Amino acid sequence: MSAELQSPSIVVVCSEQGVIQQITRDTLGLAGLDVIGKSFIELFDRGSAYKAVEFFKFLIRHGAAFDWELNLQVNGRITAWHFVGSVAETRCVVTGAPSSFDAAAQHSAAVAVHGQDAAAIERTCKELALWGRQVDAEGFSNRYDEFSRLNNDLVNMQRELAKKNAELDRINQEKNRLLGIVAHDLRNPLNVILGYHGLLRDELADVLAQEQREIFSVVRSSIEYMRQLIDELLDFAQFELGALQLHLEAVDVVELVRNTVALNRGLANRKQIELAFASEMNVPAVMLDRLKMEQVLNNIIGNAIKFSHPHTRIDVRIYTDEKRLIIRVQDRGQGIPAAELERLFKPFQKTSVKPTAGESSVGLGLAIVREIVNGHGGSIQLESTVGKGTECRITLPVANDRSDSLRAP
């Protein structure tokens, strides 16, 4: 042991935070460097500080660290030494020497001096040193190959999943493209049918019996339903393909909403529903696609009428809130169960609540509405209480700083 004690080494006692408290062995001349009270990490070359921090973290976490090679920097000279450390209560003893063997030997001697169980430390060091050989004996090579295989399988699975996802995306796009083509090709003959239907009905108006007139009426409402379905399918296919095109212009929203309310008033009147409109003063113009926003308003107000009972009232109101403009449509209808609210924005989803006058619904309207509102940088919320009614709020940004990022025509 005496020969070992003469060999070069340092023994540093630190706090658990790595602050040097004492140097008990020092053949490098640390004493002259005023390191007491400084961080242990500062003893090392700046470039290997990461590694020194890892050493210290490992030491604290496991109570002992064996044979870490670190670059000491003393008086401008960099020396690569091996380090061994152990923790007893709240103190860490770290020993450095030119070889792992010397570091371990010096450390055993040092911790004995510091009252730690030297035999236990020595045992730990030996165990750590022997570990590699034991693993070898147990077939390290097999486990290593198995580990490689496992890792390869994981990576391949990830790649295959990504490939399948890309393929699914492609198929989905193709589906939407076909949907668009089919809907487009159906619309043209439907318009012809609708035209001839009107012609025949007018020409035969005088000779048709009541029952025949009713048949004409059923045919017409069926054709109109099909046309609505096709129009919505076309819109939907377009949005899914990312082809929402907005033609933005400065729009007087109060005028736009007032006109839309007026157009829907006939529908409301037929069901003896009062459709009221109010707006706060000085509402600023907003950059909107006028036709698309009309489509949104028609859908929301139309839904309110569809699901309201006669002799109730629907309020449409415009107000502003800081940099936002809010259009609120509030009915006193049947309301929608809470569990169905979010689902209604998904394609082909309908509420379990039935329209009060047997009106038809495709189930694409709200999905389209949300696409358009989002495309304007806005949002749409539904709040509803069954038996009391539903409130729909469309929020649009007034300061139109999204105009640059909107998809251009």
Next chain:
Amino acid sequence: MDESNQASVPGIETLAIALTNRHYAARPELSTRYGAAGRAKCLEDARYHLDYLLQSIQIGSPILFTAYMSWSKVMLAARGIPAADLEANLDYMHEVLAEGLADTEIRASALRTIAIARRELARLPDAENTYLGVGEPLADIARDYLTALLDGDRQRAASLVLKEVKAGTSVKEVYLNVFQRTQHEIGRLWQINRITVAEEHYCTAATQLIMAQFYPHIFSTPKIGRRLVAACVNGELHEISVRMIADFFELAGWDTYYLGANVPGASIADMVLRQRAHVVGISATLTTNLGAVAALIKALRSSSSANIKVLVGGAPFNTDPNLWRAVGADASAPDAEQAIVEANRLVSGAGK
């Protein structure tokens, strides 16, 4: 490991012990300076030196041994071992092999290879420059990315590159200038003793995970009907570069089947056959795995996939641009872009 031809080189252990004994006999002060552990380390190094030497001789490429010595010089300098020790070790190796190798042809090659490395060693630098030098494309991003990884913050690293791609930088540029360059830098930092093996592995694993976030982009490229099987040869664990190659081929419209690290030759051959691959890409980073590359290609040539086009790559093939011939391949490429050019050329039937 059965495919590596380590087993066919007799007496490496005997030669390594003789070399260590010779070194310690000539430098008795080393015993007191480094102790028993130092001697064990010297023996371990001797095994590596001789393994690299014999692989270089067998493959007929002395420059590979010189490159390995150049790497060792930098690695040892960072651990306080002076270049003189390495030079002395080469001199002792020369003496030991002059006496210990019976086969005159192998002996002559070994001594010539050692002499070349010994002559070059003095001229070779003992430090390697950073791969993240100012002025390189995306250098700032690459440095921030590496710092994030060394801080153990892979989320920050990922968001840096994802933001870069969102801002218009191509995935290819990120691969080449951020991932590839930081991987080289991580290797250098370990070489100069600045980071631990654990940190090196963390950075690599994090980069592999981050690369996967680009998959939706990579795998949506329209296909051109060509298929690549890519893998690291048996024993080779450095897989990130061949994964990058596979991703580049995907971006170029190839269907790729990436098998990963340390893949047994039989699995590669089986996949080539099953996928009716046009090209197989084989990667080896360590010179000591070249034997396995040669053995695999030989096995492929005598199988029912005899006409498969073989593209090889990795550090030894960059060091020696003609090495691909020696292992029986059809071509090699220094980077992913060139690999695609070579693969398309091979499949189109143009000769080299």
